[in-house]
Amino acid sequence: MHSSFLRRAARKAPLRAQLSRSHRLANSVESSSHRHSVSSNSFTTTACPSISAANTHGPLVPIARSFSVSPELIEDDENDVPFDSSFESKAEPVSPSKPIRFEDLDLHPKTLKALRRQGLHKTTEIQEKTFDVIVSGKDVVGRARTGTGKTLSFLLPSLERIVRQQAKRPLPGIQMLVLSPTRELAAQIAKQAETICEHHDASITSQVMFGGSSKDEDIRRLSAKSPTILVATPGRLKDHLAKTKLRGGNPFIDTLQNLQVLVLDETDRLLDMGFRQDIQDILSCLPRKRQTLLFSATLPLSVRSVIDEATANSSNGGYELVDCIQDEDPASHTNARTEQRHVVLPAHRFWTGSMELLLDLMEDKKAKIMVFFPMTSLVQLYSNLFQLRFGRRVLELHGRMHQRERSTISRRFRNAAKGVLFTSDVSARGVDYPNVTHVIQIGAAGSRETYIHRLGRTGRAGKKGQGLLVLPEIEEHFLQDLEGLVLPLDGKLQNQLDKVMPSKLLMDELGPVAQDVRVGKDRKLEQSIKDAYQAMVAYYYQRLEDRNETVDFVATINALAQNMGLSELPPIDSYRARKIGIDDIPGLNIRDSWKDKDWSSGWGEEPGRPKKPFGKPIGDFEGAFDRPSGRKQHHERTKRIWEASPNAGRGRSRNRDGGGSRSSSRYGNDRSQGPRAGFRSNREESEPQFLKLGWKHGLADPPKNERSNTRRKNKAFQRWESPGMTPK
Numbered sequence: 001m002h003s004s005f006l007r008r009a010a011r012k013a014p015l016r017a018q019l020s021r022s023h024r025l026a027n028s029v030e031s032s033s034h035r036h037s038v039s040s041n042s043f044t045t046t047a048c049p050s051i052s053a054a055n056t057h058g059p060l061v062p063i064a065r066s067f068s069v070s071p072e073l074i075e076d077d078e079n080d081v082p083f084d085s086s087f088e089s090k091a092e093p094v095s096p097s098k099p100i101r102f103e104d105l106d107l108h109p110k111t112l113k114a115l116r117r118q119g120l121h122k123t124t125e126i127q128e129k130t131f132d133v134i135v136s137g138k139d140v141v142g143r144a145r146t147g148t149g150k151t152l153s154f155l156l157p158s159l160e161r162i163v164r165q166q167a168k169r170p171l172p173g174i175q176m177l178v179l180s181p182t183r184e185l186a187a188q189i190a191k192q193a194e195t196i197c198e199h200h201d202a203s204i205t206s207q208v209m210f211g212g213s214s215k216d217e218d219i220r221r222l223s224a225k226s227p228t229i230l231v232a233t234p235g236r237l238k239d240h241l242a243k244t245k246l247r248g249g250n251p252f253i254d255t256l257q258n259l260q261v262l263v264l265d266e267t268d269r270l271l272d273m274g275f276r277q278d279i280q281d282i283l284s285c286l287p288r289k290r291q292t293l294l295f296s297a298t299l300p301l302s303v304r305s306v307i308d309e310a311t312a313n314s315s316n317g318g319y320e321l322v323d324c325i326q327d328e329d330p331a332s333h334t335n336a337r338t339e340q341r342h343v344v345l346p347a348h349r350f351w352t353g354s355m356e357l358l359l360d361l362m363e364d365k366k367a368k369i370m371v372f373f374p375m376t377s378l379v380q381l382y383s384n385l386f387q388l389r390f391g392r393r394v395l396e397l398h399g400r401m402h403q404r405e406r407s408t409i410s411r412r413f414r415n416a417a418k419g420v421l422f423t424s425d426v427s428a429r430g431v432d433y434p435n436v437t438h439v440i441q442i443g444a445a446g447s448r449e450t451y452i453h454r455l456g457r458t459g460r461a462g463k464k465g466q467g468l469l470v471l472p473e474i475e476e477h478f479l480q481d482l483e484g485l486v487l488p489l490d491g492k493l494q495n496q497l498d499k500v501m502p503s504k505l506l507m508d509e510l511g512p513v514a515q516d517v518r519v520g521k522d523r524k525l526e527q528s529i530k531d532a533y534q535a536m537v538a539y540y541y542q543r544l545e546d547r548n549e550t551v552d553f554v555a556t557i558n559a560l561a562q563n564m565g566l567s568e569l570p571p572i573d574s575y576r577a578r579k580i581g582i583d584d585i586p587g588l589n590i591r592d593s594w595k596d597k598d599w600s601s602g603w604g605e606e607p608g609r610p611k612k613p614f615g616k617p618i619g620d621f622e623g624a625f626d627r628p629s630g631r632k633q634h635h636e637r638t639k640r641i642w643e644a645s646p647n648a649g650r651g652r653s654r655n656r657d658g659g660g661s662r663s664s665s666r667y668g669n670d671r672s673q674g675p676r677a678g679f680r681s682n683r684e685e686s687e688p689q690f691l692k693l694g695w696k697h698g699l700a701d702p703p704k705n706e707r708s709n710t711r712r713k714n715k716a717f718q719r720w721e722s723p724g725m726t727p728k
């Protein structure tokens with residue numbers, strides 16, 4: 001049961017209702033008719049020519065070090081590179097279809113000039129296929145592989161439409177609104193918009209706004225002049241729509257009443273449960289007579305049916321589907337020039353194996369590597385370890401960092417010719433770091449789509465790339481989700497990782513670290529290990545339960561504590577373990593935390609710790625299922641998700657008192673529509689919600705000391721980059 005959320009948005013109009021008294025255009029917009037009218041069967045389809053699916057790669061060279069970079073991928077200049085300058089004429093045609101010259105498109109000379117200055121001369125397939133349709137004003141759903149220029153494919157024709165409209169009859173206010181699921185992507189799209197507008201006169205401008213940046217600054221800029229193109233993340237835009245009044249007292253919402261084009265970039269992400277409500281609310285504030293453009297590299301069936309329902313009854317002839325990917329040819333879903341491989345790590349080798357592999361890769365000083373981890377606490381743990389203990393140059397980027405620092409790190413990695421970025425799924429979609437040579441995924445991605453988007457950070461704009469999926473044995477089943485992709489086992493690397501003993505390189509690095517942790521000399525790392533351990537127990541339990549897998553995941557996670565020198569398994573409070581449903585799982589250190597405390601003082605403090613007034617104990621699973629203030633909200637949301645879920649009524653029965661029933665849920669594989677999908681409320685990352693409640697799990701901001709720790713590490717990276725400095 002897919003809700004026709006766009007229609008409902010129009011009916012419900014919650015934000016508009018909130019603002020109706022102050023909004024002078026409300027009535028006229030409310031009364032205008034919905035423009036979509038055609039059902040899915042009547043879509044016009046512009047099929048793109050078939051893309052070669054053949055695996056063009058030669059025999060695989062299988063050890064980590066042989067995961068080397070071809071010289072053409074490396075740029076010499078490590079200094080600041082202006083955005084996109086790396087593409088110039090070096091970029092090979094992105095698609096096998098015949099590219100046409102931008103000059104042959106009906107583009108404004110000033111836009112052409114900007115393209116030439118960026119070194120862009122010919123269209124990619126998606127750009128060529130969408131240009132005329134978008135200029136004609138039709139709604140378009142566009143799908144093309146990652147890194148094939150979808151951003152320009154909606155920016156160029158939309159700008160052209162706007163420029164023509166302004167020449168005929170100038171309209172005040174925002175003409176084009178682009179929504180993006182992540183901050184970095186929003187900034188990147190805005191930068192690209194700015195670049196192609198730079199030679200137009202001053203009346204054509206762009207602005208970006210996203211969470212974590214100053215709202216006052218947004219308002220100051222909006223008040224000074226309404227931008228022609230506004231790029232925003234849904235949360236920040238919704239905030240402004242609900243509350244913001246510009247200088248002179250005009251509500252911000254008024255500036256959108258002449259909107260001509262709405263773009264949902266990464267459509268499937270924006271339409272999944274984590275964002276759906278925000279998008280619904282935003283749509284209810286926009287004029288219905290507008291053009292809507294939906295773009296992504298992945299459009300799972302569930303999302304397509306949402307779009308179909310939403311566009312039923314359109315009066316605009318429905319939308320045109322421009323599809324550069326063939327469903328029947330799964331290999332066309334990823335970049336043909338990106339070589340993909342996988343290895344499976346045995347339980348006892350997950351940690352040492354993944355560390356060994358990363359250390360080995362970092363020996364290649366020319367590589368530009370992105371490493372994805374399934375959760376933020378692992379990004380932090382591996383960054384701590386590699387940066388502070390192994391002395392490797394690593395950048396760290398995830399949702400628990402301050403926005404300013406996120407932007408700095410993102411800029412640094414964009415401009416670097418080589419380097420390593422450890423990141424969570426905040427970097428999985430859309431972000432365009434030039435010349436990334438390797439994408440390493442440690443652990444399974446949340447879905448097939450996320451795998452494809454992560455992989456798509458390499459092999460962009462016609463370049464080559466390499467992808468390696470490092471799966472713990474307990475997640476081997478994820479390969480079924482990737483069926484059809486050319487993803488062979490890397491035999492030689494697998495042999496190396498199958499060895500019982502870690503490599504000498506790792507032993508030399510890890511030995512002293514484990515010793516320090518054992519004798520309590522590195523408390524920070526110890527805490528980081530405990531955080532990661534506890535987060536992973538919850539993560540794997542939930543993930544495997546969702547898939548109805550009865551794999552023993554405990555040995556894999558316990559190996560972390562063992563390998564890293566902890567003297568005992570990190571304790572998990574029994575109350576919380578019961579809430580999560582892991583209290584009956586053997587092999588975990590489930591403890592009644594109240595028994596560990598020293599009650600003699602009456603405050604229940606741990607022995608040797610400073611006495612503090614007794615409060616609710618803060619444990620590692622704090623908030624996972626039992627935050628008092630969030631509990632009601634949680635139940636209501638679960639109920640809502642249930643009702644909206646196609647699987648409602650089937651399955652999930654957690655026995656909260658007697659522990660979870662691991663075999664009880666049957667959600668199917670499509671997490672974007674199942675009940676768990678709704679748990680992705682920290683919208684930028686696709687980690688499940690149970691990891692996000694409480695700061696440790698990503699919902700709230702981290703405490704200050706955690707932030708400064710990240711800042712310190714990234715500063716250290718900066719120092720190392722300065723000439724004359726060498727890592728300790």
Ligand SMILES: Nc1ncnc2c1ncn2[C@@H]1O[C@H](COP(=O)(O)OP(=O)(O)OP(=O)(O)O)[C@@H](O)[C@H]1O
Nearest residue numbers: 091122123124146147148149150151297430432461
């Ligand atoms: N016609 C072109 N010729 C050469 N390079 C291009 C062209 N169009 C875009 N590019 C470059 O290709 C890179 C990838 O473009 P873009 O980020 O728009 O890809 P995308 O398809 O949106 O990828 P994703 O699905 O990951 O978001 C950008 O750096 C962009 O400048």
